[in-house]
Amino acid sequence: MPTVEIAALGATRKLLGFSRRTVEMEKGTVADLLRAMPTVEGNNLYAHLVCEGKLRGDYAIVVDGLSLRADQLERPLSGGEQVVMMAILRHLHGG
Amino acid sequence: MNPATQSATNHGQWILSTCGMCLHGCGIRVLVNDGVALKIEGDPTNPDNLGKLCPKGNAGLGRLYDPNRILKPMKRTNPEKGPGVDPGWVEIEWEEAFEITARELGKIRAEDPRKLLCAIGDFQRILLWGWPAVFGSPNFFTSLGNYCGGSYHPVNGSVDGSFAAINDYDYCNYWIQIGSGDGFSSHLHVAGSTKRMADARMRGMKVVALDPRCSVAAAKADEWIPTLPGTDRAFVLGMAHVLVHELKRFDREFLRDRTNAPYLVKEDGYHLRDADGKAQVWDLRANVPAAWDAVPAEAMALEGSFGVNGTRVRTGFQVWKDILVDHTPERMAEITTVPAATIRRIAREFVEAAQIGATIELNGKTYPYRPAALNYYRGSQSHGNGLFDNLTYKLFNMLVGNLDIPGGHLGVPLDHRGFFISPGEDGMLKPEPHQLHPAPPFKYPADSTHLMEWFPIGFDAGQLNTETLLEPERFGLNYTPEAMLLYHSNPLWNLPETDKVEEIMRRMKFVVAIDIHLTESTQWADVFLPASTFLESTLLNCLEPPAVTGHAVRQPVVAPLGDTKDAYDILTELAERMGFLDDWNDLLNMVSGFIAKPQYLLDPGRRYSVDEYWDRVAKTIYGEERGLEWFKQHGHAVRYRTPEEAYMPYGNLRIPFYFEFILRTGAELREKMNQAGPVGWPLDNYRPLPFWKNSQVIEDGKRGYDFYAISFKEVLHTFADTVVMPWLTEVSEKDPIHQGILINRATAARLGIRTGQRIRLTSPGGSIEGDAQVVEGIHPQVLGVSNAISREFVPGIKKKGSHFNRLLTGSMKYTDSATGGLESTARVRLEAI
Numbered sequence: 001m002p003t004v005e006i007a008a009l010g011a012t013r014k015l016l017g018f019s020r021r022t023v024e025m026e027k028g029t030v031a032d033l034l035r036a037m038p039t040v041e042g043n044n045l046y047a048h049l050v051c052e053g054k055l056r057g058d059y060a061i062v063v064d065g066l067s068l069r070a071d072q073l074e075r076p077l078s079g080g081e082q083v084v085m086m087a088i089l090r091h092l093h094g095g
Numbered sequence: 096m097n098p099a100t101q102s103a104t105n106h107g108q109w110i111l112s113t114c115g116m117c118l119h120g121c122g123i124r125v126l127v128n129d130g131v132a133l134k135i136e137g138d139p140t141n142p143d144n145l146g147k148l149c150p151k152g153n154a155g156l157g158r159l160y161d162p163n164r165i166l167k168p169m170k171r172t173n174p175e176k177g178p179g180v181d182p183g184w185v186e187i188e189w190e191e192a193f194e195i196t197a198r199e200l201g202k203i204r205a206e207d208p209r210k211l212l213c214a215i216g217d218f219q220r221i222l223l224w225g226w227p228a229v230f231g232s233p234n235f236f237t238s239l240g241n242y243c244g245g246s247y248h249p250v251n252g253s254v255d256g257s258f259a260a261i262n263d264y265d266y267c268n269y270w271i272q273i274g275s276g277d278g279f280s281s282h283l284h285v286a287g288s289t290k291r292m293a294d295a296r297m298r299g300m301k302v303v304a305l306d307p308r309c310s311v312a313a314a315k316a317d318e319w320i321p322t323l324p325g326t327d328r329a330f331v332l333g334m335a336h337v338l339v340h341e342l343k344r345f346d347r348e349f350l351r352d353r354t355n356a357p358y359l360v361k362e363d364g365y366h367l368r369d370a371d372g373k374a375q376v377w378d379l380r381a382n383v384p385a386a387w388d389a390v391p392a393e394a395m396a397l398e399g400s401f402g403v404n405g406t407r408v409r410t411g412f413q414v415w416k417d418i419l420v421d422h423t424p425e426r427m428a429e430i431t432t433v434p435a436a437t438i439r440r441i442a443r444e445f446v447e448a449a450q451i452g453a454t455i456e457l458n459g460k461t462y463p464y465r466p467a468a469l470n471y472y473r474g475s476q477s478h479g480n481g482l483f484d485n486l487t488y489k490l491f492n493m494l495v496g497n498l499d500i501p502g503g504h505l506g507v508p509l510d511h512r513g514f515f516i517s518p519g520e521d522g523m524l525k526p527e528p529h530q531l532h533p534a535p536p537f538k539y540p541a542d543s544t545h546l547m548e549w550f551p552i553g554f555d556a557g558q559l560n561t562e563t564l565l566e567p568e569r570f571g572l573n574y575t576p577e578a579m580l581l582y583h584s585n586p587l588w589n590l591p592e593t594d595k596v597e598e599i600m601r602r603m604k605f606v607v608a609i610d611i612h613l614t615e616s617t618q619w620a621d622v623f624l625p626a627s628t629f630l631e632s633t634l635l636n637c638l639e640p641p642a643v644t645g646h647a648v649r650q651p652v653v654a655p656l657g658d659t660k661d662a663y664d665i666l667t668e669l670a671e672r673m674g675f676l677d678d679w680n681d682l683l684n685m686v687s688g689f690i691a692k693p694q695y696l697l698d699p700g701r702r703y704s705v706d707e708y709w710d711r712v713a714k715t716i717y718g719e720e721r722g723l724e725w726f727k728q729h730g731h732a733v734r735y736r737t738p739e740e741a742y743m744p745y746g747n748l749r750i751p752f753y754f755e756f757i758l759r760t761g762a763e764l765r766e767k768m769n770q771a772g773p774v775g776w777p778l779d780n781y782r783p784l785p786f787w788k789n790s791q792v793i794e795d796g797k798r799g800y801d802f803y804a805i806s807f808k809e810v811l812h813t814f815a816d817t818v819v820m821p822w823l824t825e826v827s828e829k830d831p832i833h834q835g836i837l838i839n840r841a842t843a844a845r846l847g848i849r850t851g852q853r854i855r856l857t858s859p860g861g862s863i864e865g866d867a868q869v870v871e872g873i874h875p876q877v878l879g880v881s882n883a884i885s886r887e888f889v890p891g892i893k894k895k896g897s898h899f900n901r902l903l904t905g906s907m908k909y910t911d912s913a914t915g916g917l918e919s920t921a922r923v924r925l926e927a928i
Contacts, residue, residue, distance in 0.1 A: 065691035
């Protein structure tokens with residue numbers, strides 16, 4: 001079965017309980033992947049990261065180095081992709 | 096260009112690295128023999144600085160071997176704190192230093208991490224600026240970056256996705272310089288820039304400098320035009336009036352085809368839009384409004400007022416044209432003291448030099464060619480209406496069509512990633528005012544003590560700390576900071592209202608400093624963690640390069656002296672001891688680009704050395720074959736930017752001339768503040784176009800504060816931490832401009848003041864004293880204070896104590912309400928004492 005390499009950073013790491021994992025999945029979309037990923041408190045990642053069908057603005061998903069727009073959750077995954085998920089840190093202050 | 100001739104000395108080994116004496120990091124080579132660094136020169140192989148090096152870089156050994164460096168961790172034994180109070184330092188081992196720090200900061204983190212105030216000022220390691228965010232503190236207790244770039248960076252990012260800006264050294268023929276040392280003494284990569292400026296002058300480029308003081312730039316210019324501080328915008332608005340209303344010479348095609356100047360604006364200030372939400376233009380073929388993408392550019396009206404459904408609409412260009420009607424040279428002359436005839440003459444010279452309509456071929460591609468440009472920096476726009484200052488300078492450049500064009504005014508990216516380019520609305524480039532970090536969402540009360548949540552397009556307004564922390568109830572602040580982390584930052588020096596900063600520091604229960612010296616601020620520390628200098632540490636550097644792109648390595652040329660550590664290692668150790676190493680590594684993963692190359696992601700639970708980290712950064716950007724070891728051998732992977740990278744990198748996307756998004760952002764913020772926010776918070780600068788409006792500094796002049804006071808620096812010193820270096824102060828102490836408070840000769844004669852006489856300057860914010868230094872080269876109404884005499888706690892230097900920032904005020908009255916940019920000029924009374 002095709003696999004996808006998952007890297008979870010920051011808050012998503014804490015939601016999932018792991019930082020790196022290889023996940024088997026049938027052909028599907030990024031949204032399908034999120035639905036298939038259980039969180040430590042018993043829900044799934046889709047419930048946390050998605051609002052009204054779009055990726056929440058305080059999260060980012062990067063597939064093979066390219067960051068998805070909020071409305072790109074139906075991007076297909078065919079296997080072999082590297083997917084990085086993370087919460088955006090707002091107060092990375094600087095000058 | 097020929098690189099500078101290098102030394103023939105070969106007693107030892109030359110090691111390639113980058114300078115750390117300012118924020119930019121010119122390439123250097125260091126001669127080392129038997130573990131002793133003997134000499135520093137510019138790296139002739141690095142196209143950034145072409146083997147050149149400024150005095151600060153040349154004096155870098157003085158930082159490494161400074162006898163006043165702190166070389167071992169220390170803790171204070173005297174609980175009493177204050178200026179002149181002996182802390183009772185005792186040296187301790189790193190284990191104890193880390194244990195104390197982790198314990199005290201850990202308590203804060205467990206209670207409420209917002210209680211930590213952070214002052215982090217190492218520009219060459221911006222990645223470390225994220226440490227407070229991972230700790231959980233949103234606070235920014237320093238004016239670093241905002242003092243010069245508070246309005247500058249947001250506007251650059253909003254216009255063309257850049258972070259800084261510079262005129263085109265290679266092709267410009269007429270260079271107007273306003274309040275800046277670019278190419279002469281400071282700002283972007285000064286060593287290489289002075290070479291580029293000199294070469295441009297040799298081929299005949301003319302420089303006109305507008306400055307209150309005869310700076311090095313003004314002294315070397317073809318013409319120096321003295322002006323009052325904070326009025327530079329008026330000069331440029333006057334010139335814009337001349338171009339648009341008198342000469343009627345401006346680049347119509349550029350404005351019509353490459354900006355949103357033709358987009359129609361309603362009377363409420365917002366674009367006219369169709370049912371699909373598309374911005375409208377006036378179609379000259381049919382004399383009706385139509386969607387911007389339904390009309391070929393040549394059929395769009397650039398100027399004009401039109402009736403649509405009983406209301407009046409104007410093009411964005413027409414709106415500014417109408418604003419400029421009363422910005423006549425005569426009116427602007429009253430504001431600036433620059434004669435109207437001079438404003439007209441410079442405007443005419445500029446537009447003639449711009450060669451509107453000309454083209455040039457580069458690398459087989461034809462570009463527009465506009466060899467006239469206006470460059471500007473801190474002195475011209477670090478003021479209470481800094482947004483309007485920056486917008487004015489951009490729009491003036493756009494009038495001759497020179498933005499990001501050969502010969503013209505070019506955006507400079509933050510780093511190797513280049514311009515931040517993505518499509519926005521209506522065929523526009525998406526504005527990117529936040530390039531260092533995303534804007535936090537609005538929140539009331541704010542989490543941050545500098546109210547970053549209330550500046551959706553602004554910068555980190557660290558100066559507001561003096562209001563929020565001493566009057567928290569006015570801002571709804573619902574916690575009280577108790578601890579402070581100082582890392583290469585001196586807030587008691589760099590923030591306005593020194594007395595208030597001191598009061599804030601008195602309230603801290605625990606202060607930890609990561610630094611090299613004792614300073615006005617670090618002397619308040621409970622624990623001092625000594626950092627390695629730039630000659631003992633590692634990183635890859637690429638910050639605001641004006642002509643090149645790529646990275647240069649910084650590597651230890653000698654083993655760290657004493658018992659010092661790299662700041663990366665210090666902060667990583669603290670993160671591990673406080674239990675958030677995983678989050679710290681994840682932040683590094685996000686900001687270092689590892690998410691694009693997941694094979695280099697840091698494992699959250701593992702501690703990485705500074706070398707391991709930078710090796711991954713190098714490989715992420717340059718490939719597996721070019722890790723840290725490659726960089727240590729070769730020094731750099733720096734190259735010139737190609738014409739495609741430097742000129743119009745955003746292709747056919749339009750850039751803003753009319754800034755509707757600023758208007759909209761202000762309206763959205765007002766709505767949120769009306770629902771839940773502080774009463775009376777100023778929002779008056781959220782305007783789509785600039786105009787003349789008096790700042791508080793102008794208003795202070797009506798209350799008997801007759802003079803303007805400015806601070807300045809020249810190439811010998813940056814910030815103020817170079818003042819501790821004898822090689823540099825020995826030179827600066829011979830220069831009259833660094834001997835006292837500058838006062839114009841005629842003014843001094845009128846007031847009976849002579850050189851060496853003690854004088855006092857008093858502003859609405861505070862007062863300073865110093866010795867008068869009578870000079871010719873300063874505007875008669877202006878008093879100048881060099882940063883070389885501004886330190887108050889520095890052993891061994893002769894001139895000190897005229898700390899300019901005591902004259903400044905950090906409140907919103909003196910802050911740009913849209914960007915958070917602070918006011919860097921003060922109105923003062925002058926008295927002999």
